[in-house]
Amino acid sequence: MSLTRTLTHAVSGASCKIHDFGACLVSYKTGAGRECIFVSRDAKLDGSKAIRGGCPLVFPQFGQSGKYESMPQHGFLRVNFWKADESTMYDNELGAGITYTLDLKDVKQARGGKWDDNTTYDCSCFLHVKINSQSFSTILEIKNTGKNEFEFQTLLHTYYLVDGKAALDGSSCYVKGLEGYSCSDKVSRDEYMTGSDPIVIKGLTDHVYNPPTGKDVVNVTVGVGGGREISVKATGTVGEKSVQVSCVVWNPNKENAAGMSDFGDDQYHDMICVEPGILGNEILKAGESASLTQLTEIL
Numbered sequence: 001m002s003l004t005r006t007l008t009h010a011v012s013g014a015s016c017k018i019h020d021f022g023a024c025l026v027s028y029k030t031g032a033g034r035e036c037i038f039v040s041r042d043a044k045l046d047g048s049k050a051i052r053g054g055c056p057l058v059f060p061q062f063g064q065s066g067k068y069e070s071m072p073q074h075g076f077l078r079v080n081f082w083k084a085d086e087s088t089m090y091d092n093e094l095g096a097g098i099t100y101t102l103d104l105k106d107v108k109q110a111r112g113g114k115w116d117d118n119t120t121y122d123c124s125c126f127l128h129v130k131i132n133s134q135s136f137s138t139i140l141e142i143k144n145t146g147k148n149e150f151e152f153q154t155l156l157h158t159y160y161l162v163d164g165k166a167a168l169d170g171s172s173c174y175v176k177g178l179e180g181y182s183c184s185d186k187v188s189r190d191e192y193m194t195g196s197d198p199i200v201i202k203g204l205t206d207h208v209y210n211p212p213t214g215k216d217v218v219n220v221t222v223g224v225g226g227g228r229e230i231s232v233k234a235t236g237t238v239g240e241k242s243v244q245v246s247c248v249v250w251n252p253n254k255e256n257a258a259g260m261s262d263f264g265d266d267q268y269h270d271m272i273c274v275e276p277g278i279l280g281n282e283i284l285k286a287g288e289s290a291s292l293t294q295l296t297e298i299l
């Protein structure tokens with residue numbers, strides 16, 4: 001049985017592939033057939049490890065916070081099998097789409113800390129994927145189905161394919177639109193405000209950009225090599241209110257690529273991760289839902 005489902009938008013010819021493990025979007029091709037998503041050639045696609053590439057889903061923690069330290073990095077969504085809800089599939093003039101679901105009771109791997117087998121929390125997660133000729137969107141929705149509120153972080157860890165091995169060429173691979181954000185550099189431990197220069201990959205890059213007060217949405221333009229650009233817009237809600245969305249920019253560079261068994265030593269030239277996330281330790285009350293929406297348009 002194949003673990004990957006292909007969705008095609010008949011009118012435009014655009015298509016995407018979604019892997020059941022982690023409901024990971026592992027390919028999006030425009031109507032003209034251009035691939036936009038990076039997946040490592042060494043990625044494990046058999047459910048034995050989080051997929052190295054695509055759009056891994058992060059929840060209830062980003063990274064390895066002290067609070068849930070017994071839970072593996074980035075939480076449990078990316079390392080469990082989700083169910084495709086075939087009743088939600090559609091393909092019409094505006095686009096094609098499908099919804100995947102994961103209930104906490106079906107989470108077999110990476111439970112831990114406050115989310116271990118004795119947890120007092122419960123949740124159901126939904127990933128809505130939509131594609132059309134020039135864009136794809138992923139909406140991650142988390143519903144608190146338990147009796148207790150919980151604190152969480154969530155993020156869409158999207159790996160974009162960079163053409164022409166240009167990830168380290170700042171003239172064609174960059175992120176614009178994060179001016180005035182506060183940057184937390186996880187490598188140097190520096191904290192600073194961004195200026196007007198685009199963000200470029202100079203070496204090992206692991207930056208968390210938090211927006212200034214009053215700015216909730218992420219709206220960036222990403223250079224992905226060969227003079228091509230994409231637009232990434234992201235919004236977040238918790239309950240009825242809109243919340244601030246941060247943006248992580250990551251490239252493992254030579255030093256970290258060498259240490260990853262599921263990433264080709266030279267492949268850091270071929271990708272840039274631009275990862276919108278709700279990282280403010282929001283509280284999700286019983287019965288409420290949170291959502292993180294990412295819309296990527298190929299310009």
Ligand SMILES: O=P(O)(O)OC[C@H]1O[C@H](O)[C@H](O)[C@@H](O)[C@@H]1O
Pocket residue numbers: 050063073074186206207248249250273275
């Ligand atoms: O290796 P992973 O667990 O997939 O994490 C890959 C990367 O994810 C994010 O971008 C984090 O900011 C990085 O610190 C981390 O290295």
